[in-house]
Amino acid sequence: MESLMSALQEIRNRFAPVLAGLTDDVESSLSMIRSSQDPKFGDFQANCAMPLAKKSGVAPRDLAQQMVDQVQLDDLCETVEVAGPGFINLKLRTDWLEQQARRIVADDRLGVQQVEPKKIVIDYSSPNVAKPMHVGHLRSSVIGNCLERVLRFLGHDVISDNHIGDWGTQFGMIIYGYGNFVDESTYAKEPVAELARLYRLVNQLSDYHDACSKQPALEEQIRSYGDRITGSELMAEFENSETEKKKKKKALKKLRSEQDGLRETLSSMQSKLETIDSDSELKKLATAHADIARLARLETAKLHSGDEGNRALWDEFLPECLKALDHVYEKLGVSFDKTLGESFYQPMLADVVANLKESGLATDSDGAVCVFAEDNAAPFIVQKSDGAFTYATTDLATIRYRVEEFGTQVMLYVVDTRQSEHFKLLMDTAKRWGYGDVEIQHVNFGTVLGDDRRPFKTRSGDTVGLESLLDEAVARAYKIVCDNDDAKPNGPELDESERRSVGEAVGIGGIKYADLHHNRESDYVFNWDKMLAKTGDTAAYIQYANARINGIFRKGDIDLESLRSDAESLRLEHASERGLFQQILSFEDALIVVEREMRPNMLTQFLFDTANRLSSFYQDCPVLKEEDDAVRTSRLLLCDLTSRTLTQGLELLGIDAPKQM
């Protein structure tokens, strides 16, 4: 029996033998077969005749015609035509589509084939524990989780790993805070909240002293920039050569922007100073703990060198910190197969450095142990001059562990694009260290911006806490759900607990969808109104489309099991029916592109298109009201397929699909 596959895959399979006789690089020609962007050209188009013709010296249209004569498409396509300079336009036969549709009814994978499985580790989210998660962790968590789901659905053997920062300087701060400022009764009741408070307090006090000592120098620096700017202005003014003048103006602009940067730093310092100076309690603490930064670092160093007391505190704090993280992940609907953080790799680091040195990869430089890459000026520092290891060391240990322990073939890092250089060096070093067979990819992503196009911050300039962000999304969505339910023509349909659960699906779904539907490499502007809008390209629109279908089933009291056994009734007569099913049949194509490009937005686009087609179908084709039983059954089957596709697709995004809303 023929295997079930998307129309595009099927067409490519038919073209493959023909192309094999024309070129060595069949793959690249096959990739030039795609769906038509304009329906008047049919359903699919093959664009490969033109480039092939150029190589062979044949007229493009003639070569296209030759391909059309050879390719076996009779059962698949209604028309196959050569058009324009040498395009081949294909229109699918409706009976073929119907046949596929009937088969997909019985396929729990909705026609998506399993791929050749690879062992993949996907590393995402990776927050520092003991610090509250903030909006910066959103993209990694959401994109990483989506890719994990898609890769697994396609058939890969996936391990998700949350590489938490559980061994860093923040623990020295907490330990210091615990020793000096802890409120025992709060700690007993709410350890996580108290630890977070201690972290913030120590951070605040240490920033205060830092600001105190650096402020005068910074002010001086800004003044000196001012002088240089004035000087440069004069120089530029009296410059005769146009090109020189331009250069000077450019340099001047750079000076100004650097000065602005310093001013910003200064004003943030000043506000930190003011916060403490204006609060006599804090001021007292600050005075009493003048050396706090150094002492906190000392606590970290003690922890790292095996101090028993600090180790005991770490053992006590960590489970609480993990609980706090889990709390956020639960709200977000994200979970991991492994949570192997920095502390897990800590015992292996000395050996990594020794090994790198032995193999001649790492050398001493200015007291630090570094690996230098040929085409990169900055080194990869695996051990600092004070003897401490860095995240570079940990990352190398992690690669070794993942390869040796899991047999990993592909390693994905879903991490901010600003760390590109680190990953470039990591990959380079790993390759030379003997891990050239592992495919390591930095799945980078852009920054979440506020309305001011600066990185998203609260009004007071703090980072936005992730948990409160999620709560706000749910609260806003809940209100929208209630308003909408109250406004229904036949009265409200949802009880309180349903409203809550729909609110959660729409709120969390909205936030995730807004993130996923952008190209991951772009920065994007965070906007509540857009992500929860009742109209447009949002999670709610897709969820709503699905809920309407389920409304039909509910109202018609449809038994889906027996409906599906009636698959032979499925027909695609109306253009909206045909269009809808053709869209469903391309689910596999969308997922393949998501995998190839690591881009979830190709899946959101697919789902938005699907929901759009469904809405058109819903408008054009009555289902329950249809009097002809056969047509009615056929449309119900199509509804069922659509709902399953939408639900599955949303699940791959990590978004719930309520049956009623």
Added chain:
RNA sequence: GCGCCCGUAGCUCAGCUGGAUAGAGCACCGGAUUUCUAAUCCGGCGGUCGUUGGUUCGAGUCCAACCGGGCGUACCA
């Protein structure tokens, strides 16, 4: 200074290894409803794809230069 990224409609963004007349959402204008849930559908308005050259049968997509913006650049992770 060096390196990386970006510039597409009034706004926010897509554009899938170059393909036919550049798309969507929002906003704006007009139409459809005694709803199989209007959180909907249909239509309209709107772009010299930063600029200039180049490669190509064909360029938003590739190359070069320039203009404008962002990020990163040795002991933070």
